Amino acid sequence: MKLRRWLFALPALLMVALFVVVPYLNIVLMSFRTPSATAIYGPGFTIQNYARVLTDSLYLGLLKDTLLYALATTSICLLIGFPVAFHLARTDSRWRGLLYAGVLSPLLTGVVIRCFGWIVLLANNGLINQLLGLGGLGPYRLMYNPVGVTIALVHVFLPFMILPVMNSIQSVDPRLGEAARTLGASGLRSFVRVLLPLSMPGIQSGVILVFVLSASAYIIPMLLGGGQVSTMPTVVVQQLMGSLLWPFGATLALVLSLTALALVALFGALTKRAMRRVA
């Protein structure tokens, strides 16, 4: 019986091993290679790549910026996603299906198309600035800067926050909030003491998903940053494709992955207490 279960999981395990574990090991290996001007990497191994990333303020700054984008995106997604998730979870409106489709809509087209959509809106002569212009305002610089990148990141990753949070809220009995009210809690206190802790499983998943996805986003900072915004992923691709510095690119990618992983673990540890009580 147990063996049979394993057999069913085998195709997936093989896929993961082949396309995730092996490439990752390859990247780890690559990050210890020496650079070469003529081949992908030179002879022998070195830790020089790591030394460079971890001591050069340019790369540390880049890492900080990337994580700040991810943090900002995650916070904004949580802030604007929670009310939407709450409404979707609790509404009995006949438009529920439509609302749901609306939430999923950012996932319906490719990220490149969506970025061009934002360019149309945010450009100096784009729709938003034209409208502001009618009121005698602007034009404001809304893209090729951190603002544009953050707007697009939030738009693209918002569903990854809303869906898990909505699931969590759906599993919370609406009577709990009412019970809190009858016991003397204001709407705000009822939210903070009852709904919020009980939605933690969804908030945790959503925060981790959005954080990891936005920290590793490449196309959005590329297109909406227009070369003015650098993040770890854009620099990694520059190293690989532009400078053909594969070992150093691999190191940058790994440092980003490990830092993000460490932050996720830290977040998990901080929310562990709340999670244990909910589960």
Add this chain to the structure above:
Amino acid sequence: MSRLRIEGLNKAFGGVVAVQGLDLDVAEGEFVSLLGPSGCGKTTTLRCVAGLEEPSGGRILFGEKDVTRLPSEHRMIGMVFQSYALFPHMTVRENIGFGLEMRGVSGTDADKRIAHVLETVQLKGLEQRYPRALSGGQQQRVALARALVAEPELLLLDEPLANLDAKLRDEMRFFIRSLQQRLGITTLYVTHDQSESMIMSDRIVVMFGGRIHQIGSPEDIYNHPASAEVASFIGQANMLKGRVVESRDGVATVETAWGRFSCSTNRPVAVGSLVTAMVRPEALRLTNGADRSDFSGRILARHFLGNVVDYRIALADGTVISVQAMSAGALPAEGPVSIKVDQDKAWLLQ
């Protein structure tokens, strides 16, 4: 002075009327049940009193104070929900302490009150458990303790026993009632279970389709139902139709196709009018012989119910009635039988 007063309460949900022109006074320390089938508006009424629904019309007063627009958290009520609605992420102690904390009671005062209420509901020793580690009956007691600990002016219970198994439900009926009497707390109780409301209440409010059909003591409702609907919702009832041939001093004699009988009434009825009398199955007496009985019938079936025996009896015109007699001296399972109506227990319906 009434502790709770509901005046002309109306509540509609998007055009669907749930409660219509409901008036009710509940005295200090009284236990009043709202009884009716599902969808009769009893829960909506309770939720309006709790401040969880906003009335479409009418007023709700606690004592002299109009609370119609007062948010739930300022009403000083304790409410027990059908699902208990215990906070799953809090221990028993934290669940019970929640209401105290919200009302600014803390420290040793809170500890003392929690310990006291835990003793009252017999849950000592379970303070650190989470609700999921409790049985249904224990969860029920925690919900009660949580509702009572802040000493509310009014206790509201929404079908609190519906999720318990039969034996525990019987126990909890007596437990809640005696607790309520001991604390002297004014209580509004919602149920669709007529025997539950009979056992527990000082007065019962019978509701159908968003309106009150009758308010009265359990005895009153059972013996003197205001309508055929009330009569058949509360226990079993035989409806006997006939024409009044004599009426005096609260007694009416009714003539039917199969004989005549007398019943009580609280109103003057005109001789010759068509009426329906409600006779409880235990208000009919069966005899073998042809003594001075009111009418006769034929036994169709006999069912042993433990404390009583239930007979299905066909009358001359085919009407089938139910008669319950004590087991002793049981009659045969079929055949002719004489029936006598207990005049005090037969009631002329409006």
